[in-house]
Amino acid sequence: xxxxxxxxxxxxxxxxxxxxxxxxxxxxxxxxxxxxxxxxxxxxxxxxxxxxxxxxxxxxxxxxxxxxxxxx
Numbered sequence: 001x002x003x004x005x006x007x008x009x010x011x012x013x014x015x016x017x018x019x020x021x022x023x024x025x026x027x028x029x030x031x032x033x034x035x036x037x038x039x040x041x042x043x044x045x046x047x048x049x050x051x052x053x054x055x056x057x058x059x060x061x062x063x064x065x066x067x068x069x070x071x072x
Contacts, residue, residue, distance in 0.1 A: 009030065011028035011029065011030070012028065012029045012030065012031060012032045013026060013027075013029075014026065014027050014028075014029055014036075014037070014040040014044075016041075016044045018048060018052060023048065025044045025047050025048065027040055027043065027044075041055075
């Protein structure tokens with residue numbers, strides 16, 4: 001994306017916390033689109049040098065599929 005002089009955008013903040021050691025990871029992204037959300041997770045796992053056994057995401061629309069009566 002090319003930056004335009006004088007263009008101000010509101011950032012979206014991605015925050016993740018490992019509860020037991022109380023490690024926190026935060027970064028700003030341009031959108032909450034699925035690609036930004038997944039890439040933020042990849043960078044977070046690299047920052048923590050591993051992946052926890054359980055990941056509990058919030059209810060972000062980009063990361064959740066809508067409920068379906070026919071395909072639960």
